Amino acid sequence: MTRDRLVVIGGDAAGMSAAAQARRLRGAGDLEIVVVEQGPDVSYSACGLPYWVGGEVPDRDLLIARTPTQFAADDIEVRLGTRAESIDLAAGSVTTSAGDTLGYDSLVVATGGRPLRPDVPGLDADGVHGVHRLADGADIRAALAAGARRAVVLGGGYIGLEMADVLHGRGLDVTVVLADPFPMAQLDAEMGERVCKAMGDLGIAVQTEQPVREIEVDADGAVAAVRTDDGRYPADLVVLGLGMGPEVALAEAAGLRLGETGAVEVDRTQRSRSHPEVFAAGDCSQTYSRITGEPLHVALGTHANKQGRVAGSVIGGRPARFAGVLGTALTKVGDLEIARTGLCTTQAEAAGYDYRTETIEGTTKAGYYPGAEPITVKLLSDRGSGRLLGAQIVGGPGSGKRIDVLATAIWAGLTAEEFAGSDLSYAPPFSPTYDPVLVAARVASRVEQG
Structure with a gap:
């Protein structure tokens, strides 16, 4: 047979x-x-x-x-x-x-x-690395062992931010160079501003709206600097975090x-x-x-x-269908956790939605409990139906995984009002009485009812 x-x-x-x-x-x-x-x-x-x-x-x-x-x-x-x-x-x-x-x-x-690679001179120089395969990680580790002290990360997506964070943690001087106005292009501007500030507070320099023009090399053909129209950023190591x-x-x-x-x-x-x-x-x-x-x-x-x-x-003979994506994702820089799901305002506008947004500030635990950290939650909802369209979270430790409950609500097609009434857990070490995600939904549903 x-x-x-x-x-x-x-x-x-x-x-x-x-x-x-x-x-x-x-x-x-x-x-x-x-x-x-x-x-x-x-x-x-x-x-x-x-x-x-x-x-x-x-x-x-x-x-x-x-x-x-x-x-x-x-x-x-x-x-x-x-x-x-x-x-x-x-x-x-x-x-x-x-x-x-x-x-x-x-x-x-x-x-x-x-990996996306800009069409600029010097991109193939020694010391320029992607972050795609295990060999890339080995090459970057070898560069660190050889004494690299200054790193430039091109791009501010998930991999770019994560590489900036870990290289800074390894003691390198790190500069992130972006073509966009803020890191994390799928965040709305005010949420991206929070990420940018947190990176600066850590000591990571962020250069925005500066497309790279050239990777300068030394006499040996190794990377020496990244040049944009607005500046020159010396580097022993360049990491590509421009997306896929x-x-x-x-x-x-x-x-x-x-x-x-x-x-x-x-x-x-x-x-x-x-x-x-x-x-x-x-x-x-x-x-x-x-x-x-x-x-x-x-x-x-x-x-x-x-x-x-x-x-x-x-x-294998079993019926199955892929159910689509929300683009739910999560990362961190230092202690700042960053998460998003569904549509941001740019995507909602492009899709033709008449949407509204609500942003609330809260804490990750009961305010009186030790270790409570700030958290910002932004929700997008359809103005007519109240259906949740998207969510973004930026905050301290314990913030980011809250995006999953919002992703579940959006996946299920819940309205802000329906989600605001959902039965989420509560204990002071984990959240306030009303979790920040529920507060955001409650505010959105009140506005809609009004």
Whole structure:
């Protein structure tokens, strides 16, 4: 009996989730699974790289969830150091850098994302590093061990802020250079201002509205400084934290249809809309907003794992659909926790909502309890229906994970009034009697009723 074959291109979150789920649902005798991965590792946490660099995670291998040997025990063959060179959609095959041609019955494209890189001179100089793969973390750690003392971080997204924080914690002089007016472009301006101030208070210099023009190099070809129209910032180390775009060169060359975001266009089962025997998941695939239904490209490991699982379920014979994204995310700089979910005001306006916003200040614990920290909560709601559209939180320790209850409310389509009446826990060490998220919802619902 000939087994069907599933070929997976890419061995991180989406690809290995798809492979593992397909294996759970279909026995080894029924389905052969082959994963080709161009790098030396699979199933590693890119999100943990800053904390390995910073020393909070002491060992690189702690970032690896499962090894090829562990996958092999489940009859999933992983071919490391093997690049997929081309996909022949008509023949149903993948050609690899090892010279093999792998026929497939189902194919999962999980090629991930590519770090965004500005088109400026000097970007390939020694001392300029992305934060994408385990090797990037090793390179940055080596630079620190070699005595780097001045770092410039390009970009103020999650990875950019996290790298700025850990490098500052390692004793480097850190400057963050942004093209945007504030860090965290998906925060509204007044919330971004709070983040910017907290970074300055820590001693991290933030240079805003300054697109990088050049990476200056010394006589040996190593990075010397970052230059913008407004300044020159000396550096021994430059870290790229400019975000991720979809890595779709292989898919595009094969003829898979791309969506308006530039990622592979898929339906809600993660099937390619142009070739139904092909699935795409993770950072290379296009997704959609849970709120507006509009196409999005959001590079987050949470989504990649879920999308891979959906693809693996469908391949394994179990119906599954991806339910969209809110873009819920969380990070910190020093002790300041920063979180967001749903739409910010710019996105709500672009989507055509008639929205209102309410912002409240509170404390993370009962005000009289030791260790109570300030917290700011901002809510967006639809002016007509009262439905919650988005939320942002900036505050001290204990603030950030509150975003999850707001994400749940938005996911469920609750109005501000409905959420304000929900039964959340209370004890003085954890929150005031009315948690700040409920206070914000209560204010929003009162305004709406008025």
